[in-house]
Amino acid sequence: xxxxxxxxxxxxxxxxxxxxxxxxxxxxxxxxxxxxxxxxxxxxxxxxxxxxxxxxxxxxxxxxxxxxxxxxxxxxxxxxxxxxxxxxxxxxxxxxxxxxxxxxx
Numbered sequence: 001x002x003x004x005x006x007x008x009x010x011x012x013x014x015x016x017x018x019x020x021x022x023x024x025x026x027x028x029x030x031x032x033x034x035x036x037x038x039x040x041x042x043x044x045x046x047x048x049x050x051x052x053x054x055x056x057x058x059x060x061x062x063x064x065x066x067x068x069x070x071x072x073x074x075x076x077x078x079x080x081x082x083x084x085x086x087x088x089x090x091x092x093x094x095x096x097x098x099x100x101x102x103x104x105x
Contacts, residue, residue: 007050010042014061021068022095032069036079043086055088060098063091071095 017035021027039062043051051058066083073080084091092099 003047003050006042006046007054010039010046011054011058013039013042014058014065018061018065018068021065021072023068025072027069027072032079036082040082040086059087059089060092063087064095064097067092067097068095 013035017039020035021032062083066080066087069077069080069083
């Protein structure tokens with residue numbers, strides 16, 4: 001699979017996860033376990049050079065998803081911890097922390 005396609009599919013999955021867990025009080029745990037597992041595995045297959053370019057944005061997207069999961073499942077839940085393991089740097093303060101401007105704004 002071409003690297004651009006890998007990056008796109010990874011980013012799409014991460015963004016979709018963020019949207020799915022945002023302010024959702026009831027979660028499909030089986031689906032989430034599978035989804036988060038695939039994101040973690042995919043991250044490990046991406047070239048470090050590519051990850052270095054988008055890591056700050058990923059920190060925001062997965063950080064907000066982790067914060068959403070924490071609000072429902074608790075900070076110590078495995079799925080939230082799995083997402084936090086992909087974040088390099090501080091987590092967003094909340095699922096509503098959209099301080100960073102997009103490159104196209």
